[in-house]
Amino acid sequence: xTEVLVYVDHVDGAVRKPTLELLALARRLGDPVALxxxxxxxxxxxxxAEHGAVRVLVADAPEFADYLVVPKVDALRAAYERVSPxxxxxxxxxxxxxxxxRLALRIGSGIVTGxxxxxxxxxxxxxxxxxxxxxxxxxxxxTKGAPVITVKPNSAAAEAAPAAGxxxxxxxxxxxxxxGTRVTARTARESTGRPELTEAAIxxxxxxxxxxxxxxxxxxxxxxxxxxxxxxxxxxxxxxWYPHSHQVGQTGKSVSPQLxxxxxxxxxxxxxxxxxxxxTIVAVNKDPDAPIFDLADFGVVGDLFQVIPQxxxxxxxxxx
Amino acid sequence: MSFRLVVTVKYVxxxxxxxxxxxxxxxxxxxxxxxLSELDEYAVEQALRIAESRGQNGDDAEITVVTVxxxxxEDALRKALAMGADRAIHVEDEALHGTDxxxxxxxxxxxxxxxxxxxVVSGMAATDGAMGVVPALLAERLRVxxxxxLSEISVExxxxxxxxxxxxxxxxxxxxxxxxxxxxxxxxxxxxxSFKGIMAAKKKPVESWGLSDLGIDADAxxxxxAWTTVDSAAERPVRSAGTVxxxxxxxxxxxxxxxxxxxxx
Numbered sequence: 001x002t003e004v005l006v007y008v009d010h011v012d013g014a015v016r017k018p019t020l021e022l023l024a025l026a027r028r029l030g031d032p033v034a035l036x037x038x039x040x041x042x043x044x045x046x047x048x049a050e051h052g053a054v055r056v057l058v059a060d061a062p063e064f065a066d067y068l069v070v071p072k073v074d075a076l077r078a079a080y081e082r083v084s085p086x087x088x089x090x091x092x093x094x095x096x097x098x099x100x101x102r103l104a105l106r107i108g109s110g111i112v113t114g115x116x117x118x119x120x121x122x123x124x125x126x127x128x129x130x131x132x133x134x135x136x137x138x139x140x141x142x143t144k145g146a147p148v149i150t151v152k153p154n155s156a157a158a159e160a161a162p163a164a165g166x167x168x169x170x171x172x173x174x175x176x177x178x179x180g181t182r183v184t185a186r187t188a189r190e191s192t193g194r195p196e197l198t199e200a201a202i203x204x205x206x207x208x209x210x211x212x213x214x215x216x217x218x219x220x221x222x223x224x225x226x227x228x229x230x231x232x233x234x235x236x237x238x239x240x241w242y243p244h245s246h247q248v249g250q251t252g253k254s255v256s257p258q259l260x261x262x263x264x265x266x267x268x269x270x271x272x273x274x275x276x277x278x279x280t281i282v283a284v285n286k287d288p289d290a291p292i293f294d295l296a297d298f299g300v301v302g303d304l305f306q307v308i309p310q311x312x313x314x315x316x317x318x319x320x
Numbered sequence: 321m322s323f324r325l326v327v328t329v330k331y332v333x334x335x336x337x338x339x340x341x342x343x344x345x346x347x348x349x350x351x352x353x354x355x356l357s358e359l360d361e362y363a364v365e366q367a368l369r370i371a372e373s374r375g376q377n378g379d380d381a382e383i384t385v386v387t388v389x390x391x392x393x394e395d396a397l398r399k400a401l402a403m404g405a406d407r408a409i410h411v412e413d414e415a416l417h418g419t420d421x422x423x424x425x426x427x428x429x430x431x432x433x434x435x436x437x438x439x440v441v442s443g444m445a446a447t448d449g450a451m452g453v454v455p456a457l458l459a460e461r462l463r464v465x466x467x468x469x470l471s472e473i474s475v476e477x478x479x480x481x482x483x484x485x486x487x488x489x490x491x492x493x494x495x496x497x498x499x500x501x502x503x504x505x506x507x508x509x510x511x512x513x514s515f516k517g518i519m520a521a522k523k524k525p526v527e528s529w530g531l532s533d534l535g536i537d538a539d540a541x542x543x544x545x546a547w548t549t550v551d552s553a554a555e556r557p558v559r560s561a562g563t564v565x566x567x568x569x570x571x572x573x574x575x576x577x578x579x580x581x582x583x584x585x
Contacts, residue, residue, distance in 0.1 A: 011488055068484075068493055069456065069466055093487055094444075094452065094469050101453035102460045105422060110547030113451045126551070132339040132448070137554050144547040180465030180499075185492040198487070202584065226584065244471075244506050245485065250335075250447065251359065251505040259584050269335050280582055281562075282575065293564050298578040302567025310572025315585050318576065 002030035003055075003083050007076060007090035007099070008048065013040025015047040017199045018091045020158035022151055023051040025118055027161060029125065030086055033057065035079045035170070037072055038064040042167065049165020051158060057082065057170040068181035069095060073102040075172045080107055082170065085146060087125055089118070092150035093198075100150045109145025116155045116256070116277065125149070133250070133273035153198045154256045189245060192230075197246060200229035202259045203278070205248055206241075207233035207271075209264020209285060209304055213241035218308050219263055225315040231255065231275075233265045249274035263304050267292030284308065323374055323381040325367045326437040328428055328458070329360040329400055331393035332448040339448070341553040344543065346418045347448055349390055356396040359443035361510040364400045366503045367441045368511070370475050382406050384435050388416060388427050394526055401521035402513035408526040409435060415531055418543030421449070425457035427541060430534040432462065439480065442502040444469055455502035465495035471506035 004026040009016040019034075026032035034053040036044040041058040048056050057079050063071035076099060080088065088103065090096045092114045104111040117128040125147050129138045142148070197203065204226065206219040216230075223230045232242035234249050248255055250273040260278035265271060267283070267290055275281070276295060283296040284304045293299045300307050333339045333352035342348040364385065371381035385400040387393050388411045397408035411431050419427070432440055440462075445452035452469075459466035467473070470482035470493070480499050484491045485506070513521070531538055539545050565574055579585050 068491070069468075073460075095486060097451060097453050098456035098466070098468060101421070101451075101456050104547075105425070105457055105460050108547075110420070110422065111453070112548055113453065130556075131341075131553070133335065135339070135556055136341065137556055138345075138550050139552045140548055140550050142548050177460075177463055177465075180459075181467055181493055181495045183491050184494050186489050188489045189487075196487070250450070251444070259579070259582075273335075276556075280584075281559075282578070284571070284575070288564070293562075295559055296564065297559075297562040298575065299562060299564040300567055300571040300575055301564060302571045306569075307567055307571040307575065310570075311575045312572075314573055314576035315579070318580065318585050 002086035003033045004030040005079060005083050005085035005088045006032050006034050006053070007088070007096070008034050008036040008044055009091050009096070010036060010040060010044050013043025015044050017158060018153040020047070020051045021153065021156045022089050022091065023048065023053060024159045025151060025156045026089055027052045029118065029120060033083050033085065035076060037075050045165050045167045049163055050160055052161035052163045053165045054163045056165050056167050058167060059170040059172050061172065063174055063178055066183055067179050068183060069098050069102070070178045070180065071174055072099050073106070074174050074178055075170065076103045077106055078172045079170055087147045087149060090150050092152045096150050100148050104145070104148040107145055109148050110142035111148045112140050112142060113150045115149050115151045118149055118151065130277055133269050134276035152254060152256060194223060195227070195229045197229045197231055197248070198253050198255055200255070201257055202226050202228035203231045203248070203255050203257045203275070204228045204261045204263070205231035205233065205265060205275075206236055206263050207265030208235040210236060210241065211264070216242055218305065222261070222308050222312045225312045225319070233271050262292050263308060265292055266290045267295065323371070323379060324436050324438045325371060325381060325383045326432050326435055326440045327360070327363050327367045327383060327385045327400065327405065328440065328442045328454065329364070329385050329387050329396050330357045330446045331355070331387060331389045331396035332357045332446055335447055344418065345550040345553050346543070349392070354392055354395060356399040357443060357447045359445055359447055359505060360396070361403070362503050362505055362507050363441045363443045364403050364405060365510045366473050366507055368404045369508065370439070370473070384409060386428065386431050386435065387411070388419070388424055388431070397526055398521055399513070401524045402518045403511060404517060406524065408524065409529055410526055411529050411534070413531045415538035415542045418546060419541045420546035420548050421451055421453055421457065422547050423541040423545055425454055425461055427531070427534065427536060428454065429458055429461040430536055431529065432458070434534060438497050439475065440500040442500070444502050444504045455500050459500040462500060465499040467493055467495050467499050467501040470501060470503050473501055473503055473507060
C-alpha cells in the first residue's frame with residue numbers, strides 16, 4: 001500500500017482539528033504516515049493513531065521553535081526521504097503553504113495550495129480548489145514528482161479509524177539556512193474560550209453595520225449561544241473594532257463552516273472571497289440591496305440591534 | 321554604495337470586475353482590466369518607508385520594482401514608480417505564458433540576482449492566485465533568510481526585524497541582510513501617488529528583460545515547463561435564491577426557525 005505523509009499541526013502535543021481532517025483525506029489515498037515536530041511531538045501519537053496514522057515520525061530540537069520555517073522544511077525532507085510517500089499533505093495556512101512550497105522545490109515536486117478536496121484520479125491525485133473569490137471551482141494535478149498539497153480546514157470530516165500509530169524517532173540534519181531567521185520572542189494568542197475561527201463549524205461575523213467596537217458584544221453573545229467563532233469584516237477590523245486575527249476575507253482568514261451568519265456586512269468581493277464556500281449562509285442587514293443577500297440561504301432585512309438579540313434570546317430559550 | 325531594495329509586484333485582473341479563465345485554463349489577462357495587486361502596494365509602501373528612514377541618516381537607497389508578466393504588466397510597474405520607486409524591470413517573454421509558481425520564482429530569483437539587492441520586499445500573496453508562496457520560494461532559491469508575513473518591518477544596522485502574526489501566536493523575527501521579506505495588509509497604510517510622482521514616473525526607465533538575458537531555458541517555464549496543471553475550471557453555480565424577509569418585529573424569531581429547520585439549534 002502506498003504511504004501518504006501528513007504534516008501534523010499541534011500546540012504542545014495537542015493535535016489541531018484540521019490535522020485529523022487531513023488524516024481522513026489521506027486514508028482515501030493510502031496509509032497515512034504522520035510527522036510531528038517540536039515540543040510535545042511524542043504526545044500527538046495517541047490522537048493520530050486513533051485517526052488512522054499507521055506510523056508517527058517524531059523529532060524535537062530547539063531549532064523548530066527558535067528559527068522560522070526552514071528547520072521544519074529540513075525535517076519534512078528527512079521524513080520524505082525515509083518514507084518515499086506517494087503524496088505530502090499539510091494544512092493550508094500562512095506557514096503551512098510556505099513549508100510546503102520550500103519542500104516541493106527541494107524534492108522537485110509541483111505544489112497545489114488551498115485544496116478543498118483531494119481524490120485519486122486516472123492520472124494521479126486530483127485536487128479541487130476555489131478561485132477568484134470562490135466564483136470558480138478548479139481541478140488541478142501535480143505533473144512532476146510526488147504531489148505536495150495543502151488543504152483548507154473543514155475540507156473533510158475527521159473520522160475515528162484506529163491504526164498502529166507506531167512512533168519512530170526521526171533524525172534531522174539542519175542545513176546552513178535553517179538558522180537564518182531567528183525567533184526572538186513569541187506571544188501565544190490569548191484564548192477567547194471560543195473555537196478557532198478557521199476550524200469552527202459555525203462562524204458569526206460582524207461588519208460595518210455593527211457601528212462600534214462596544215457593540216460587538218451583541219455578535220459575541222449570538223456566537224456564544226451557538227458555540228460559534230466570531231469573525232469580522234475588513235471594514236470592522238480597519239475601524240479598530242475587532243482584532244485582525246478575526247478578519248474573514250481575502251486578506252484575512254478563509255472560512256468554510258457549516259453555518260456562516262453575517263451581521264451588518266454588505267458582502268464586498270473581498271469578504272465573499274473568505275466565506276463563500278460556507279455550507280449555509282445567513283445574513284442580517286438593513287440594506288435590502290446588499291450583495292450578501294445574493295449568497296444567503298436566509299436573510300433578514302432589518303436592524304441588527306433588534307434582530308440579533310431576539311435571535312440570541314430565542315436560541316437560548318430553545319436550548320432550555 | 322546605496323542600499324538596494326527590490327520589490328516584486330504582480331499585475332492582476334481587477335477583483336472588482338469579471339475575472340475568468342482563458343481556453344487553456346490560464347488566468348485570462350487579455351479581456352480583463354488589470355492593475356497592481358492591492359497586496360503588493362503594501363510592499364512598495366514599506367520599501368519606501370525603509371528607504372526614507374535611511375535617507376534621514378544621510379544614506380541613500382534605491383528601490384527597484386520587478387514584475388514578470390505580459391505587456392500590460394508595465395501598468396503595475398508604473399503605479400509603483402508613481403508611488404516613489406526609482407527603477408523598474410519588466411521580465412517579458414512569450415515563453416512565459418502559463419508559468420506556474422515554481423517557474424515564476426525561478427524567473428524572479430534570477431532577475432533579483434541580476435539587478436542586485438540587499439533586501440527583497442514582497443506582498444503577502446497575489447490577489448489572483450492567492451498562494452502566498454513566492455517569497456518563501458525566493459528565500460529558498462536565493463539562499464537568504466525568509467522574513468515573511470510581517471505586520472511590522474524595520475531595518476537597522478544590517479539587521480531586519482519584524483512581527484509575524486500566525487494562527488496561534490505572534491512571533492518577533494530577526495535576520496541579517498540580504499534577506500527576503502513579505503508584508504501583510506496590516507503593515508501600514510499605503511500612500512497615494514502624488515501628481516508630482518505620477519509626472520515623474522513617466523520619465524523613469526522601465527527596462528525590459530527576456531529569458532535569454534537571465535540565462536533561463538524556455539523549457540523551464542510556461543505551460544509545458546509547469547510542475548502542475550489545471551484540468552478544469554467551472555464557474556460555481558449561482559446559489560439558488562434564498563429566502564429574504566423584512567424584519568417587521570419578528571425577524572430574529574424567523575431566523576431561529578430557519579436555523580432549527582437546518583438542525584443548527
